[in-house]
Amino acid sequence: MLQRLNITGVRNLQPCSLSLSRLNLFCGMNGSGKSSLLESVHLLALGRSFRTAQIRKVIQDGQQSCTVFSLLVNGQQLGISKDIAGGQVLKRNGVLVSSMAELAHDLPVQLIHPEGLDLIDGGSKQRRQLFDWLVFHVEPSFYKIWLRYQRALSQRNALLKIASVDDAEWRVWEQEMAISALSLHQLRFTVINDWLFFVQNAMALLLPQIKVSVDYVAGFDVEKDFSAQLAESRFKDRERGHTQIGPHRADLRLKTDLGSVEAVLSRGQKKLLVCALKLAQVEYLKTQAKSCVVLLDDLASELDVIARARLLSHLWRLDAQVLITAVEADSVWPMLYELDNQAKLFHVEHGEIIPQTSAAVAQ
Secondary structure, X not given: OEEEEEEEOEOOOOOEEEEOOOEEEEEOOOOOOHHHHHHHHHHHHHOOOOOOOOHHHHEOOOOOEEEEEEEEOOOOEXXXXXXXXXXXXXXXXXXXXXXXXXXXXXXXXEEEOHHHHHHHHOOHHHHHHHHHHHHHHHOOOHHHHHHHHHHHHHHHHHHOOOOOOOHHHHHHHHHHHHHHHHHHHHHHHHHHHHHHXXXXXXXXXXXXXXXXXXXXXXXXXXXXOHHHHHHHOHHHHHHHOXXXXXXXXXXXXXXXXXXXXXXXXXXXXXXXXXXXXXXXHHHHHHHOOOOOEEEEOOHHHHOOHHHHHHHHHHHHHOOOEEEEEEOOHHHOHHHHHHHOOOOEEEEEEOOEEEEOOHHHHHO
């Protein structure tokens, strides 16, 4: 968990050094900087913003870089600095590290925010990122295997654009893809199978009236030799310009008895389903002796009072650290304080994050 968080150069936020608790609420008007605070934590944990793919939009106007530093409860120190040209500096305990994966491993962060419905309504990439985040935190070998597959995939996609390619060269990269593809699938299959038990529990908590089935789709026929499947698909892949089968096309199939969830569920029900999928990951990681930092952006608009109370109570039982944004403190604060009288309330105004004293909180 985050004990202290230092932020400079992020959007409209004034430089700040915050002492955090298990439960933390940031309140203020729209545009005050609440979401930028959560964005900073997301940047530290995953190396990217959840609001934009362009780092220059994250960096404050007039600044050349932004920096986020944290002291974790276990004494670990993590820091990231990104500059306007796209460069970055990563540090763990004051020592430079080369891979964002090293920081991500130390700080599991789960995000629930208003744009999260893309997980249901969007393409497969969002759902693949969802379960790969979990596999990454459960299986230490996953990231290296994933990188190996991505490199081989990139090489094969490059061959698809060359007019004449020797058959031996095709075989080299297709066999390399096949080796890593099977390992990747096996890791995903094992973790997702375990995770789905917790998904059903979370849906029973948040969506008790609706039955949703969640199935993992591998992206290729796991019963057949994958290198042979790739060889057979070369002609079609050349026409499309990319490899159409493989673990990079893996997905989750979400269905109700009446059809696909994107067609059947209301917007509110979709929000609850997204919460259930992510809450289940937090619960699963707890069984692996890992705690999560959960970012809840604009919680009051995402969930009704009953769902809010259920979600927060469950996260408290799971030992998760929670950072929440809301326009009005009254919509969330009473629930937080009832769960933990050490919870912290912050007021955000014009980019300044102001811790509220006991007297101010009481008012």
